[in-house]
Amino acid sequence: MDIALETVCYVIHRAREVLADLDPLDDEPGHHAPDDVVKEELPEEDDGGSGENAELTDLKEFIDSLNEDEQAELVALTWIGRGTYTADDWDEAVEVAHEEHPKRVARYLLSQPLLADELEEGLSELGFSCEDVE
Numbered sequence: 001m002d003i004a005l006e007t008v009c010y011v012i013h014r015a016r017e018v019l020a021d022l023d024p025l026d027d028e029p030g031h032h033a034p035d036d037v038v039k040e041e042l043p044e045e046d047d048g049g050s051g052e053n054a055e056l057t058d059l060k061e062f063i064d065s066l067n068e069d070e071q072a073e074l075v076a077l078t079w080i081g082r083g084t085y086t087a088d089d090w091d092e093a094v095e096v097a098h099e100e101h102p103k104r105v106a107r108y109l110l111s112q113p114l115l116a117d118e119l120e121e122g123l124s125e126l127g128f129s130c131e132d133v134e
Helices: 005-021 034-041 054-065 068-082 087-100 105-110 115-125
Strands: none
Touching: 005 054, 005 068, 005 105, 005 115, 054 105, 068 087, 068 105, 068 115
């Protein structure tokens, strides 16, 4: 893994804050499951700096500022954390991430309702932990 552990942990921390601020959908019969909240609530475009989605916009801009390799590794970590790939498939996951998500990586990642958990699990699968960062 070439992306800095600190960078991944920053995204995890910020994603938890941002996603916690979104109002969950009602979990009543006939409604969406709670894990559908992010796809439903992310704005198509940022709010132009008016503050309504400032934290979300900041995290999106942070992810957008990463180089292509770092962005692909964030996607690959998410997939490993989700179980789509295993730690042994790291190189393949990164390669596929480069192919499938060459643009709008932040938008893709921030549409994942369990982003922070999946990144954290991906790190764990690779033998890393945010507890090692301070």
